[in-house]
Amino acid sequence: MFAALPELIGTLDTDQDTLRWAARDYGGTIHHPPAAVLRPVTTADISTVVRYAHEHGLKVVPRGRGHSTGGQAQAPGGVVVDMNRLNGIHDVGPDRVVVDAGARWSEVLRATLPRGLTPPVLTDYLELTVGGTLSVGGLGGASHHHGAQTDNVLELDVVTPHGDIVSCSPDHYCELFDAVRAGRGRHGIITRATLRLVPAPDTVMWHKLHYDTVDQLAADQQHLVTTGTFDYVEGQLKIRDNRRVAELEAVTYTGVSAGHGRLDDLTFRDADTQTASYWDFVNRLADGEPLLRNAGLWDAPHPWCNLLLPSNAAVDLLRHTEHELGADLYSDFGLVLAYPLRTDRITTPRLTLPHGDIVFLIAALRYAPIGAPQIVAAMQTANDMLVAETLAAGGTLYLEPL
Ligand SMILES: Cc1cc2nc3c(=O)[nH]c(=O)nc-3n(C[C@H](O)[C@H](O)[C@H](O)COP(=O)(O)OP(=O)(O)OC[C@H]3O[C@@H](n4cnc5c(N)ncnc54)[C@H](O)[C@@H]3O)c2cc1C
Numbered sequence: 393m394f395a396a397l398p399e400l401i402g403t404l405d406t407d408q409d410t411l412r413w414a415a416r417d418y419g420g421t422i423h424h425p426p427a428a429v430l431r432p433v434t435t436a437d438i439s440t441v442v443r444y445a446h447e448h449g450l451k452v453v454p455r456g457r458g459h460s461t462g463g464q465a466q467a468p469g470g471v472v473v474d475m476n477r478l479n480g481i482h483d484v485g486p487d488r489v490v491v492d493a494g495a496r497w498s499e500v501l502r503a504t505l506p507r508g509l510t511p512p513v514l515t516d517y518l519e520l521t522v523g524g525t526l527s528v529g530g531l532g533g534a535s536h537h538h539g540a541q542t543d544n545v546l547e548l549d550v551v552t553p554h555g556d557i558v559s560c561s562p563d564h565y566c567e568l569f570d571a572v573r574a575g576r577g578r579h580g581i582i583t584r585a586t587l588r589l590v591p592a593p594d595t596v597m598w599h600k601l602h603y604d605t606v607d608q609l610a611a612d613q614q615h616l617v618t619t620g621t622f623d624y625v626e627g628q629l630k631i632r633d634n635r636r637v638a639e640l641e642a643v644t645y646t647g648v649s650a651g652h653g654r655l656d657d658l659t660f661r662d663a664d665t666q667t668a669s670y671w672d673f674v675n676r677l678a679d680g681e682p683l684l685r686n687a688g689l690w691d692a693p694h695p696w697c698n699l700l701l702p703s704n705a706a707v708d709l710l711r712h713t714e715h716e717l718g719a720d721l722y723s724d725f726g727l728v729l730a731y732p733l734r735t736d737r738i739t740t741p742r743l744t745l746p747h748g749d750i751v752f753l754i755a756a757l758r759y760a761p762i763g764a765p766q767i768v769a770a771m772q773t774a775n776d777m778l779v780a781e782t783l784a785a786g787g788t789l790y791l792e793p794l
Pocket of ligand 1: 418457460464515521529531580582
């Protein structure tokens with residue numbers, strides 16, 4: 393199939409182990425092996441293979457860390473482009489950094505924090521690639537101030553579906569710029585990105601506020617994102633030690649905060665407040681990975697479901713998800729992530745949002761044991777119901793394959 397392919401500096405691998413690896417993602421429920429995996433060393437390698445695949449009618453799909461949960465980074469019978477080796481961090485300037493698309497956000501931060509700088513929006517987990525999250529949007533607790541990660545990109549280098557290598561920005565090839573941001577890798581492969589940077593705090597004041605009802609939690613979250621009082625606002629529902637927890641996380645970035653960070657007028661029952669270094673705060677999920685590995689749940693199926701809802705429908709859905717919480721449909725580690733976003737801050741054309749000034753991201757993060765297909769099926773059925781309710785309420789699906 394690849395006999396006439398021009399010579400590459402990287403490799404085109406077709407061994408069974410590699411194909412099995414490329415047919416797996418964090419979701420662990422969809423497995424489509426490609427015909428080959430390109431491990432490029434240069435952008436020219438990608439261009440060569442994309443051009444060849446285009447001429448031969450083969451699908452080409454880039455893959456970052458494969459942390460998708462629905463086969464988004466798989467290329468049935470085609471070519472998966474493993475971006476992980478293209479992970480250089482280049483110039484760090486006073487307001488921007490140039491990085492290769494295979495770099496992880498943790499690597500970006502290790503280069504920018506010594507200069508007192510950070511990307512304005514980070515995902516909760518930092519071991520995702522820059523290309524991987526720019527291809528879906530990239531939302532986090534600072535999105536109510538700064539939008540998605542895709543709203544904080546200044547320039548992208550892209551290999552187009554025809555194999556051309558093009559730099560694009562809001563002023564230059566803007567159609568391509570708009571097509572690849574949140575474009576799921578189907579409109580071009582991002583090879584390099586210029587990311588906006590802002591001053592980073594040394595420390596943060598991190599409040600975990602606990603609520604009696606999801607209605608109170610959601611009302612306070614909306615109040616905080618509307619007033620902009622805190623730099624970071626998220627929240628979650630979970631069961632821990634046999635107790636239901638409805639938690640709002642509100643964080644102030646010490647010394648560079650955009651808000652006053654006071655807890656006045658909120659209706660929480662109790663608060664747990666701590667000071668942490670900015671790095672420990674943004675890297676807080678790093679500890680979760682070994683815990684999940686020890687519990688055998690890292691490489692197990694993760695039937696996750698990410699939804700965007702109009703604010704008036706979000707509370708109904710949260711009440712529904714609260715009743716579902718528990719070992720059967722979430723395992724002891726699962727949770728429902730829920731926080732509001734301001735739609736006026738998100739301008740990425742392909743990141744489709746419901747109508748309204750405020751919308752909620754609600755993510756059902758479920759962990760199934762290995763070798764329990766009936767549990768996976770029950771979790772997927774529960775997700776199907778959430779999706780149906782979301783769409784009926786005018787919501788949209790985040791991270792879905794295009
Ligand atoms: C533990 C965990 C925590 C997460 N937390 C958040 C969060 O806080 N906020 C959030 O928004 N999301 C979050 N996500 C979802 C995550 O952002 C997406 O799944 C993301 O796409 C994964 O990045 P990746 O590098 O693993 O990409 P992959 O899964 O490898 O690829 C994802 C998509 O991007 C495309 N792609 C990859 N690289 C490129 C490239 N260079 N050019 C063009 N397209 C490319 C792929 O083709 C695919 O469609 C989380 C996921 C996990 C597993």
